[in-house]
Amino acid sequence: xxxxxxxxxxxxxxxxxTGPATLALLIFIFLPIMIVxxxxxxxxxxxxxxxxxxxxxxxxxxxxxxxxQRAIVNTLIYVAIVIPFSVVFxxxxxxxxxxxxxxxxxxxxxxxxxxxxPVAATLVAMAxxxxxxLHPNLGLVNKVLSTLGSAPQNWLSDRxxxxxxxxxxxxxxxxxxxxxxxxxxxxxxxxxxxxAAEVDGAGGAWARFWTVTxxxxxxxxxxxxxxxxxxxxRVFETxxxxxxxxxxxxxxxxVYALYREGFVYFKAGYASAITVIFFAILLTLTLAQMRLVxxxxxxx
Amino acid sequence: MNAIPTLExxxxxxxxxxxxxxxxxxxxxPPGSFTSLLGASGCxxxxxxxxxxxxxxxTAGAVRLEGQEVxxxxxxxxxxxxxxxxxxxxxxxxxxxxxxxxxxxxxxxAFGRLPLLGTLIPGTAAxxxxxxxxxxxxxxxxxxxxxxDRKPGTLSGGQKQRVALGRALVRDPVLFLLDEPxxxxxARLRVQMRAELVALHRRTGKPFVYVTHDxxxxxxxxxxxxxxIKGSIAQAGTPRELYERPTSLAVAEFVxxxxxxxxxxxxxxxEILSSAARAILGVRPEHVVPAPHGSFIAKLRSVEYxxxxxxxxxCTEQGVELKSIAPGTFEPPLQGDSVRLSFDxxxxxxxxxxxGARIGAPECRx
Numbered sequence: 001x002x003x004x005x006x007x008x009x010x011x012x013x014x015x016x017x018t019g020p021a022t023l024a025l026l027i028f029i030f031l032p033i034m035i036v037x038x039x040x041x042x043x044x045x046x047x048x049x050x051x052x053x054x055x056x057x058x059x060x061x062x063x064x065x066x067x068x069q070r071a072i073v074n075t076l077i078y079v080a081i082v083i084p085f086s087v088v089f090x091x092x093x094x095x096x097x098x099x100x101x102x103x104x105x106x107x108x109x110x111x112x113x114x115x116x117x118p119v120a121a122t123l124v125a126m127a128x129x130x131x132x133x134l135h136p137n138l139g140l141v142n143k144v145l146s147t148l149g150s151a152p153q154n155w156l157s158d159r160x161x162x163x164x165x166x167x168x169x170x171x172x173x174x175x176x177x178x179x180x181x182x183x184x185x186x187x188x189x190x191x192x193x194x195x196a197a198e199v200d201g202a203g204g205a206w207a208r209f210w211t212v213t214x215x216x217x218x219x220x221x222x223x224x225x226x227x228x229x230x231x232x233x234r235v236f237e238t239x240x241x242x243x244x245x246x247x248x249x250x251x252x253x254x255v256y257a258l259y260r261e262g263f264v265y266f267k268a269g270y271a272s273a274i275t276v277i278f279f280a281i282l283l284t285l286t287l288a289q290m291r292l293v294x295x296x297x298x299x300x
Numbered sequence: 301m302n303a304i305p306t307l308e309x310x311x312x313x314x315x316x317x318x319x320x321x322x323x324x325x326x327x328x329x330p331p332g333s334f335t336s337l338l339g340a341s342g343c344x345x346x347x348x349x350x351x352x353x354x355x356x357x358x359t360a361g362a363v364r365l366e367g368q369e370v371x372x373x374x375x376x377x378x379x380x381x382x383x384x385x386x387x388x389x390x391x392x393x394x395x396x397x398x399x400x401x402x403x404x405x406x407x408x409x410a411f412g413r414l415p416l417l418g419t420l421i422p423g424t425a426a427x428x429x430x431x432x433x434x435x436x437x438x439x440x441x442x443x444x445x446x447x448x449d450r451k452p453g454t455l456s457g458g459q460k461q462r463v464a465l466g467r468a469l470v471r472d473p474v475l476f477l478l479d480e481p482x483x484x485x486x487a488r489l490r491v492q493m494r495a496e497l498v499a500l501h502r503r504t505g506k507p508f509v510y511v512t513h514d515x516x517x518x519x520x521x522x523x524x525x526x527x528x529i530k531g532s533i534a535q536a537g538t539p540r541e542l543y544e545r546p547t548s549l550a551v552a553e554f555v556x557x558x559x560x561x562x563x564x565x566x567x568x569x570x571e572i573l574s575s576a577a578r579a580i581l582g583v584r585p586e587h588v589v590p591a592p593h594g595s596f597i598a599k600l601r602s603v604e605y606x607x608x609x610x611x612x613x614x615c616t617e618q619g620v621e622l623k624s625i626a627p628g629t630f631e632p633p634l635q636g637d638s639v640r641l642s643f644d645x646x647x648x649x650x651x652x653x654x655x656g657a658r659i660g661a662p663e664c665r666x
Contacts (some may be wrong), residue, residue, distance in 0.1 A: 091452065190388070191385065193388045195375075198376065199376060200467065203374055
């Protein structure tokens with residue numbers, strides 16, 4: 001290869017290293033997005049021999065039909081509940097387990113595993129377990145409630161309740177992952193900053209948290225927010241296995257609607273439009289979080 | 301000195317489980333003094349400092365601040381300032397906020413510290429103004445005025461060090477504790493900061509306790525050096541006392557820019573100095589000089605030319621390696637040649653061969 005200059009050889013190496021990943025990204029991410037975007041302006045159905053262009057009709061249907069609006073609003077409510085609760089619970093659990101490391105390290109590690117189990121377990125299998133727990137007559141949740149004197153609830157078939165039940169499961173499922181991230185963030189805080197805070201008079205639990213812990217967790221919190229938001233928007237497994245979007249579309253969400261329109265009714269055009277909207281929401285959200293928060297967490 | 305010491309440790313012992321880190325330490329920090337805790341890493345000097353600060357508690361013994369027992373008080377209640385080796389600045393706060401933090405914690409309530417709501421609490425504005433005045437004064441003293449709005453992440457090591465000092469200065473503490481504050485700086489900056497620290501000490505008039513493993517730093521800055529070895533105080537005294545009358549072999553080895561020459565009786569210490577027949581003879585390289593009529597002979601092994609002085613490595617007839625410092629103008633002979641050496645018998649130290657304790661020897665008056 002002596003006929004190549006040094007810089008040309010280095011360029012070749014760069015292509016070798018980055019090429020495969022770039023190619024895979026192009027083929028499996030960018031190309032499908034382009035195809036889906038094009039399809040979203042058609043009435044294409046899976047298996048059909050031809051298609052006709054319908055302009056913005058799919059989008060108009062999504063935003064004006066009752067079911068389409070339902071899916072969008074439900075998803076937003078779900079996300080708005082899961083993000084704050086999941087992040088705050090995860091932070092509390094992480095701080096608790098981190099402190100427990102000092103006086104009961106073994107117990108702390110066991111509990112960490114317990115909290116992480118829902119992340120490692122298959123969500124579909126876990127959904128079946130939840131179905132049993134939440135069963136109106138036989139479920140443990142209602143049994144406990146009635147012994148405490150409260151009225152039993154139809155957790156998964158009450159139209160006013162079902163979305164919140166799913167959100168609670170969503171929180172349960174994501175706390176473990178966020179907790180692990182926060183634990184890593186906590187253990188990276190140097191001990192002498194806490195000691196400096198103690199010398200400076202910020203030694204109380206409340207002052208310690210606001211002077212050291214919370215600011216030092218800034219980058220972790222940003223990452224946790226982005227990951228939690230993305231996962232919450234993608235809520236699907238619990239809906240598909242527990243409610244199928246019901247009763248009466250009370251737990252309809254964007255990804256479930258996309259699945260039903262595309263893979264049950266084979267309306268590829270409409271499903272593509274949902275996908276594009278879903279993609280746009282996620283992209284905007286992530287960019288906004290990065291732009292707004294990033295500058296404030298890296299302390300430059 | 302009859303004044304009450306600013307800080308006093310009485311028989312302080314600290315154990316971590318089975319391990320005894322400090323073994324019955326007693327020391328006193330006189331008002332206005334500059335004291336160094338000098339020792340190799342792991343000798344317990346940092347633990348001693350943390351016990352003084354209140355970040356760690358002694359297993360047994362007393363900590364008295366201006367005569368009062370303070371073992372039970374927290375670090376903040378003792379009003380002691382501490383500068384950490386890693387600076388331990390708050391990365392999310394500006395330089396001004398970092399320096400102001402001890403004051404805001406003290407003079408503003410939890411609500412008063414809130415960014416917007418805080419201004420509604422009566423008295424907050426006045427307190428904030430006072431804090432600002434003190435912060436600017438401290439920043440001025442340390443040459444930080446132009447950096448007040450920067451975040452620590454954008455500062456150099458030396459600047460971070462000054463911010464850490466500013467945070468200590470601003471609260472007007474009774475005692476400053478410094479834990480190897482210069483060890484993360486490069487050599488040139490370290491010498492510069494050394495002088496600045498001494499100047500700062502003089503300006504505040506408050507006692508400084510300075511932890512270091514660098515004997516040159518301790519000797520240059522302090523009026524009291526406490527040498528710690530394996531959790532005990534080996535010797536406490538002025539730098540001159542430490543250099544001229546080390547109470548043990550270990551202290552003699554630790555102190556001094558060039559390592560002291562040690563000759564055991566088996567290696568012929570008695571032939572070089574008759575009084576050393578049954579003791580380890582210690583003589584510092586700077587007190588062994590080439591002289592035409594010197595009392596003993598050694599072969600020259602190697603020469604290090606340092607400009608102002610020349611370090612000669614020699615070998616005596618018994619095969620003992622010796623170092624000698626000659627003036628920079630000295631013309632060394634060829635390697636392998638014999639050199640006549642002389643030394644001032646009053647500048648020698650005798651140590652017990654088994655215990656390492658000092659045996660009465662004439663005091664060096666060079």
